Amino acid sequence: MSNDLPDVDPRTWVVTAARGEDPGDPLNTPLVAASTYIRGGDLGYARDGGTPTWHALESLIGGLEGGPTLAFASGMAAAAAVFDQVTAGATVVIPDDCYQGVAGIADDGVTRGRWLVERIAVDDTAGWIDALQRAALVWIESPSNPLLNIADLAAIGAAPRREGTILAVDNTFATPLNQRPLELGADISMMSVTKYIGGHSDLLSGSLSTNDDELYAALHRLRVLTGATPGALESYLAVRGARTLAIRLDAAQQNAMAIAEYLDDHPAVNSVRYPGLTSHPQHDIATEQLNGFGTIVSFEVESGDAADALCLATTLIRHATSLGAVESTMERRSVIPGQEHLPAGLIRLSVGIESTTDLLADLETALAG
Numbered sequence: 463m464s465n466d467l468p469d470v471d472p473r474t475w476v477v478t479a480a481r482g483e484d485p486g487d488p489l490n491t492p493l494v495a496a497s498t499y500i501r502g503g504d505l506g507y508a509r510d511g512g513t514p515t516w517h518a519l520e521s522l523i524g525g526l527e528g529g530p531t532l533a534f535a536s537g538m539a540a541a542a543a544v545f546d547q548v549t550a551g552a553t554v555v556i557p558d559d560c561y562q563g564v565a566g567i568a569d570d571g572v573t574r575g576r577w578l579v580e581r582i583a584v585d586d587t588a589g590w591i592d593a594l595q596r597a598a599l600v601w602i603e604s605p606s607n608p609l610l611n612i613a614d615l616a617a618i619g620a621a622p623r624r625e626g627t628i629l630a631v632d633n634t635f636a637t638p639l640n641q642r643p644l645e646l647g648a649d650i651s652m653m654s655v656t657k658y659i660g661g662h663s664d665l666l667s668g669s670l671s672t673n674d675d676e677l678y679a680a681l682h683r684l685r686v687l688t689g690a691t692p693g694a695l696e697s698y699l700a701v702r703g704a705r706t707l708a709i710r711l712d713a714a715q716q717n718a719m720a721i722a723e724y725l726d727d728h729p730a731v732n733s734v735r736y737p738g739l740t741s742h743p744q745h746d747i748a749t750e751q752l753n754g755f756g757t758i759v760s761f762e763v764e765s766g767d768a769a770d771a772l773c774l775a776t777t778l779i780r781h782a783t784s785l786g787a788v789e790s791t792m793e794r795r796s797v798i799p800g801q802e803h804l805p806a807g808l809i810r811l812s813v814g815i816e817s818t819t820d821l822l823a824d825l826e827t828a829l830a831g
């Protein structure tokens with residue numbers, strides 16, 4: 463696969479990628495349910511060589527991220543494949559704020575004596591640059607979950623790194639429409655495809671993109687060995703979901719900005735975190751680095767009880783975990799295992815594509831208690 467971005471706008475690419483080419487081909491890559499192929503062709507056993515449906519997803523994401531891509535069974539399977547590259551006893555550096563599952567992989571490796579872990583602040587640019595000289599794996603998540611802190615990826619990606627050090631970026635919250643880590647110097651861009659690419663809360667999938675041939679081969683080898691392969695139906699649904707990624711993001715980001723401003727002015731809300739607000743500590747870097755400020759708004763109400771009550775009081779905004787789908791969902795984050803350190807009243811709201819007026823009215827009623 464070509465390492466270049468396609469010569470069309472990414473907004474067009476999500477619509478046109480992975481289509482049939484010849485007369486008589488299906489316009490959409492079909493859902494191919496096959497574990498094995500008749501000998502003599504390009505494909506053999508699916509776990510080794512994949513299927514046309516996975517390849518469609520990989521080529522679509524590859525064009526967006528700007529690097530050859532491997533699809534996995536989930537975002538966690540993709541992340542685990544990266545951590546598996548770390549040699550025994552080496553150091554892994556992860557953010558203080560990041561997806562709890564990834565922190566879980568890191569901690570589990572410490573418990574089992576596989577590696578050492580350091581955590582540094584997402585916005586500590588000097589700390590990340592220093593880590594690139596020492597660590598085997600530097601894993602950054604930006605914007606981070608759930609505090610939406612921003613790392614200066616351009617500065618970090620351009621800094622010298624020790625031979626063999628892997629710089630990986632969890633690009634789930636931004637999506638490659640808002641940020642392309644490989645262009646900024648990352649070795650790997652990872653996504654939970656479950657979220658924005660799928661976009662409809664109906665599948666689990668993950669991806670790793672890299673322009674490093676050796677790394678690609680190592681990650682592919684690991685996927686063959688561990689069998690953390692994407693599902694046929696999931697890959698088909700993810701391609702279908704990705705077709706509308708650009709317009710879903712547009713609509714949800716507009717809603718998110720309106721909601722962030724609304725909550726920022728509300729007396730029952732203590733603080734709002736959204737990279738699009740000028741009050742966000744890294745608003746300037748976010749403006750420079752991201753094509754859009756994203757669809758997640760995190761905000762703090764007075765107490766854990768107030769947060770619980772609010773999550774139960776909204777009707778349009780559903781009380782559920784996960785993010786990046788057409789429907790708005792929210793939850794209190796400090797009740798999630800591994801997230802106990804967060805403020806008790808912190809709510810993470812994933813804004814969907816419903817009408818702005820209806821969403822604001824739902825919050826208004828719920829906040830009025």
Ligand SMILES: *Cc1c(COP(=O)(O)O)cnc(C)c1O
Nearest residue numbers: 536537538561607634654656667
């Ligand atoms: C959801 C998520 C993951 C894990 O992905 P799964 O598809 O749930 O396995 C990793 N990183 C971030 C930022 C996520 O939001």
